Amino acid sequence: MNAVESVLKKYPGAGRDALIPILQEVQEGEGYISREAVAAIGRHLKLPTPKIFGVATFYNQFRFQPKGKYHITVCRGTACHVKGSNLVLETAKKELNLQPGQTSRDRLFSLEVVACMGACGLSPVMNLNGEFYAKVTPQKLVKIIQECKLAESENGH
Helix, strand or coil, X not given: CCHHHHHHHCCCCCCHHHHHHHHXXXXXXXXXXCHHHHHHHHHXXXXXXXXXXXXXXXXXXXXXXXXXXXXXXXXXXXXXXXXXXXXXXXXXXXXXXXXXXXXXXXXXXXEEEECCCCCHHXXXXXXXXXXXXXXXXXXXXXXXXXXXXXXXXXXXX
């Protein structure tokens, strides 16, 4: 039994009101919500897949691609915005050739934007795999990305 089936098994006879908890559990187990998971959830809840995608895309907590080995999160809260996080985000998009919510084909990098990380005094802030970086500039971000790429090339990837 796969992770999606085991989640659905916890919700026998569930209705539409169980959709968000199911999506949350599936993402927690799988790391993201796949098309196959959406189809299985739709069959289980007797809901059309476009309805499920509509709900899931409304909430920015849900992702439809697995996270990359290096998951970069850029804060766009007010303090970070005022201190230049837009330039950091634009640099990340350019350097990684990704839009927020996307993962590179090689699954090395993924990019996410959040409304606030709660570290306003350190703005602009970014996070790489759980590690916070304070007062990030576009140049500092490029250096961080280059270090990740270098680590991969040294590991023979």
